[in-house]
Amino acid sequence: MTAPFPTGTILGYPRIGRRRELKRAVEAFWAGRIDADELERTAAELRGITRERLVGLGLGRGDSSIPESFSYYDQVLDAAVAVGAVPTRFADLVDADGAVDLAGYFTIARGEGERAPLEMTKWFDSNYHYLVPEIGPETRFRLAGDRLVREVAEAKAAGFVTRPVIVGPVTFLLLSKASDEAPEGFAPLSRLEDLLPVYRELLAELAAAGAEWVQLDEPALVSESLGTPRGEVLAAAQTAYESLGQGRPLGILVAAPYGSLDDALPVLQAAPIDAIALDLVKGEVPSGATTDKVLVGGAIDGHNIWRGDLAAAFGKLEKLREVAGTVAVGTSTNLFHTPHDVADEPELPAQLVSWLAFADQKVGQVATLARGLAEGRAAIQAELDAASAALEDRRTAPGVRDGAVRGRVAELDDAAFARGDYAHRRAQQDVALRLPPLPTTTIGSFPQTGDIRRERARQAKGEITRDEYEGFLQQEIADVVALQERIGLDVIVHGEPERNDMVQYFAENLDGFAVTQNGWVQSYGSRATRPSILWGDVSRPAPITVRWSTYTQGLTEKPVKGMLTGPVTILAWSFVRDDQPLADTAYQVALALRDEIGDLESAGIGVIQVDEPALRELLPLKKRDQGAYLDWSVRSFRLATSGVEDRTQIHTHLCYSEFGVVLDAIDALDADVTSIEAARSRMEVVPELEKSGFGRGIGPGVYDIHSPRVPSVEEVRDLIGIALSSIPERQLWINPDCGLKTRGYQETVASLENILAATREARAALGA
Ligand SMILES: CN1c2c(nc(N)[nH]c2=O)NC[C@@H]1CNc1ccc(C(=O)N[C@@H](CCC(=O)N[C@@H](CCC(=O)N[C@@H](CCC(=O)O)C(=O)O)C(=O)O)C(=O)O)cc1
Numbered sequence: 001m002t003a004p005f006p007t008g009t010i011l012g013y014p015r016i017g018r019r020r021e022l023k024r025a026v027e028a029f030w031a032g033r034i035d036a037d038e039l040e041r042t043a044a045e046l047r048g049i050t051r052e053r054l055v056g057l058g059l060g061r062g063d064s065s066i067p068e069s070f071s072y073y074d075q076v077l078d079a080a081v082a083v084g085a086v087p088t089r090f091a092d093l094v095d096a097d098g099a100v101d102l103a104g105y106f107t108i109a110r111g112e113g114e115r116a117p118l119e120m121t122k123w124f125d126s127n128y129h130y131l132v133p134e135i136g137p138e139t140r141f142r143l144a145g146d147r148l149v150r151e152v153a154e155a156k157a158a159g160f161v162t163r164p165v166i167v168g169p170v171t172f173l174l175l176s177k178a179s180d181e182a183p184e185g186f187a188p189l190s191r192l193e194d195l196l197p198v199y200r201e202l203l204a205e206l207a208a209a210g211a212e213w214v215q216l217d218e219p220a221l222v223s224e225s226l227g228t229p230r231g232e233v234l235a236a237a238q239t240a241y242e243s244l245g246q247g248r249p250l251g252i253l254v255a256a257p258y259g260s261l262d263d264a265l266p267v268l269q270a271a272p273i274d275a276i277a278l279d280l281v282k283g284e285v286p287s288g289a290t291t292d293k294v295l296v297g298g299a300i301d302g303h304n305i306w307r308g309d310l311a312a313a314f315g316k317l318e319k320l321r322e323v324a325g326t327v328a329v330g331t332s333t334n335l336f337h338t339p340h341d342v343a344d345e346p347e348l349p350a351q352l353v354s355w356l357a358f359a360d361q362k363v364g365q366v367a368t369l370a371r372g373l374a375e376g377r378a379a380i381q382a383e384l385d386a387a388s389a390a391l392e393d394r395r396t397a398p399g400v401r402d403g404a405v406r407g408r409v410a411e412l413d414d415a416a417f418a419r420g421d422y423a424h425r426r427a428q429q430d431v432a433l434r435l436p437p438l439p440t441t442t443i444g445s446f447p448q449t450g451d452i453r454r455e456r457a458r459q460a461k462g463e464i465t466r467d468e469y470e471g472f473l474q475q476e477i478a479d480v481v482a483l484q485e486r487i488g489l490d491v492i493v494h495g496e497p498e499r500n501d502m503v504q505y506f507a508e509n510l511d512g513f514a515v516t517q518n519g520w521v522q523s524y525g526s527r528a529t530r531p532s533i534l535w536g537d538v539s540r541p542a543p544i545t546v547r548w549s550t551y552t553q554g555l556t557e558k559p560v561k562g563m564l565t566g567p568v569t570i571l572a573w574s575f576v577r578d579d580q581p582l583a584d585t586a587y588q589v590a591l592a593l594r595d596e597i598g599d600l601e602s603a604g605i606g607v608i609q610v611d612e613p614a615l616r617e618l619l620p621l622k623k624r625d626q627g628a629y630l631d632w633s634v635r636s637f638r639l640a641t642s643g644v645e646d647r648t649q650i651h652t653h654l655c656y657s658e659f660g661v662v663l664d665a666i667d668a669l670d671a672d673v674t675s676i677e678a679a680r681s682r683m684e685v686v687p688e689l690e691k692s693g694f695g696r697g698i699g700p701g702v703y704d705i706h707s708p709r710v711p712s713v714e715e716v717r718d719l720i721g722i723a724l725s726s727i728p729e730r731q732l733w734i735n736p737d738c739g740l741k742t743r744g745y746q747e748t749v750a751s752l753e754n755i756l757a758a759t760r761e762a763r764a765a766l767g768a
């Protein structure tokens, strides 16, 4: 007999700690300042605090409503390690039972010496990055990790019955790539039948440790963008859950966040599982056939921070009751996309705070709606009314709608989105910039050293004055310029030392945004960001970057590249207002950037880069939504960048994604030069670019900045050679994959020197 499913739950909770305690402990472990036992103790303490907190917020101690969703680094890596899927290059880290210890786990995540880590890529349409498992015929699946089982037991010992969460087998394989050993055309999904017994064994162990329910996350079932034919995905889901459901030792919840299940819903309904979690924020309440399964209605948005329309959310659950015998309320996704607690933001205006719900407030909302489901709408009417009143207040608050901003957007005509003919631009830029063949540049940031972060923190605390801080930054820029000149780079950057983050910095300088003090959200591993809150109409009260760029240009004869973050990325990495289409907000941000670009040009900056690393990330998971997205995202970039003279060279930069499906959109951005991550995949994107007829400047990265490894001159020369076999010399730029902010100086300098040495060799070979 399956235990009853709780009436309210969340799909997961932030695991980094309210003050990023996990980051500090993990980085201390990496630096050798604490040992594995101490790291384990800190992590166990954090899990204990989380469980107690969730009970305090209204979840149950013994009813499986609390998810066991901790991870030291990444949940996909956790699944890989649990099922023994460790690539052969890490074989020495694996013990006789197939297990790796904590140090080994981090080595797989981060690489070591010549051993590359697992590749990192975007988790669905979010700014979270997961590690890509490598699967081949040689992968020996076995139950190799017992961490989740130990955490269930740890909870049990503390008086909790929690619900362990693990990436489901179908999603696990669909997110994997073929290992180095696999033959051409090998599909990891072909190993499903071999993987399922391991999951079955894991479920048995979780049940033995005291779990009554397990949550298998299957977001891949909602996505149409993973490249596997839909029929194969559905068949895999059927096989997996027919198999796992037979004689199951505990209740199985299959969670499908980030969109609607569409034709996968009947497959899951027919399978011998007990509950299905639906995303009712991105997806609709399903109509049609009724089901005997528990439907967990994800009516509370797990991917943003708005308090939202609680009455409408309850309405969705009431509608869900028309198709399911048992309905529970949940979050649409794991809450790890949101910061911990609005109460940690004393500096935010009270009115704005009243519109917000971070993870803890969302748990409270789930508890309220669960009470409504149990006791009827009248029991929660006061809470529903309070949320509706906050929503109405938000609708009419000053700044949410700014007539001047709206008027400007309304008056835009086609000319605002177009530059002159590229051939003419190129000719003018050649004269203005006088660059050598295979011009070299970097992507913008130089290492964000402890010193820089400390000085910024001291300035924020009032320990040093604004002038002292700015003097420090000027010195930092002067050093970075001198370094680039010494190494021989052609287009100089200022290194972005004034930026805490490439989005937050702009948010701090634009109207319509608020920023948080403690609103950290994990981006990957130990790295986090504080997404800004875009709550009102956006405009630029004053120039933002102009004085930094002009100061830098005053230090060198070489062209300095102005550096901005593009509209799509500013939206993607902020919490964006949900009361108007994203396109409308994007155009407002684009106009603010257009003003900044105009001012940079007027100040004599001849090269301006507008980063759009999140262009691929925001691509909707459903094909039916992609055309409209690509249209407004490309237009917003063009709106930002097309106000300049032909002689001004516009660059863009993309990274952290696979770009195949958006190559046409990248071309349509009409940037003069596009730098794109390519080193880690050994220039995989280059033949695709050639095929797509990309005709402007292109800089496929030759240095993988995710790793501390220094690429050798030969390695860079080989990559340049591969690039030149597809890209005409006239178009090719030489640059790293991305900014250098997460790197140290030693490896940065050595790598850039090697890049320049390889470029000089390549130029000589071309007779240039
Ligand atoms: C390029 N990427 C980015 C993404 N998203 C963004 N919003 N920004 C990005 O750059 N997504 C894709 C990629 C990869 N993702 C990341 C995400 C995060 C980092 C990163 O390095 N994060 C830093 C924190 C950066 C930051 O906000 N720094 C602030 C605050 C610094 C701080 O912690 N200060 C201390 C005090 C200082 C001291 O004494 O040392 C404190 O507050 O306690 C700043 O610089 O002012 C991280 O550490 O996680 C990289 C890529």
Ligand SMILES: N[C@@H](CCS)C(=O)O
Residues within 6 Å of the ligand: 443, 444, 445, 502, 563, 611, 613, 653, 655, 738, 739, 740, 741
């Ligand atoms: N200009 C930014 C781009 C990161 S995607 C940087 O160099 O860090």
Ligand SMILES: [Zn+2]
Residues within 6 Å of the ligand: 443, 613, 653, 654, 655, 656, 737, 738, 739
């Ligand atoms: Zn980048």
